[in-house]
Amino acid sequence: MIKNVLLDLDGVLTDFLTPALDKLNARYNKNITVEDYAKIGIFDIEQAYGISSRDFWITVETADFWSSLKPLPWAKELYQKLSKVVAPVTIASSPSKNPVCALQKTAWIKEHLGLENTNLMLGSRKYLMANPNNLLIDDYPKNIKKFQEHGGKTICVPSSWNTPDLTFEKVWNVIEEGLADIDRKEIRINPVVRDRHGGLSVQFDTKGKEF
Numbered sequence: 001m002i003k004n005v006l007l008d009l010d011g012v013l014t015d016f017l018t019p020a021l022d023k024l025n026a027r028y029n030k031n032i033t034v035e036d037y038a039k040i041g042i043f044d045i046e047q048a049y050g051i052s053s054r055d056f057w058i059t060v061e062t063a064d065f066w067s068s069l070k071p072l073p074w075a076k077e078l079y080q081k082l083s084k085v086v087a088p089v090t091i092a093s094s095p096s097k098n099p100v101c102a103l104q105k106t107a108w109i110k111e112h113l114g115l116e117n118t119n120l121m122l123g124s125r126k127y128l129m130a131n132p133n134n135l136l137i138d139d140y141p142k143n144i145k146k147f148q149e150h151g152g153k154t155i156c157v158p159s160s161w162n163t164p165d166l167t168f169e170k171v172w173n174v175i176e177e178g179l180a181d182i183d184r185k186e187i188r189i190n191p192v193v194r195d196r197h198g199g200l201s202v203q204f205d206t207k208g209k210e211f
Ligand SMILES: [Mg+2]
Pocket: 008, 009, 010, 011, 012, 138, 139, 140
């Protein structure tokens, strides 16, 4: 049973990629668009530009970078829908090394999602929150792998860094498939299970036979 959803911020609720590419293109005299980037499909943007992590952050992280990130058009809908159909949602986000980032992310969730800082877990070790009742929804395969290894449930959602023409539909389809997969695994472990909302239910296979 899923009791908590941990929802990633950058690339899932915020558009991190567009302003990062704008700044890098200006600095390094390139013209890589979001559409181009999805075809490259590398999570670490500095690798695509052949620069160091230090140069990446110096270029990208301008004074108001985090607070000026635009929400993806479906950010609020995604948050609300997950809260409604799965479980209470807590935002789980890795801050940069700059302390200002934590402050601006806190302000961002208030401004764009109406959330208080009690709804935010900031830290790069998301796997410390892994347990069988917690579901991590994230676009970073490394976070997903570690969370799974520590006993948590996960759904790796598509993001603009690896998916051309990202839409809410594309993201939600993956979440629905992920939830169905989690349910199937739980049924195999325990035929009479509490469903995601805590109600007791007996599960049937596709031919209508009780497990
Ligand atoms: Mg992310």
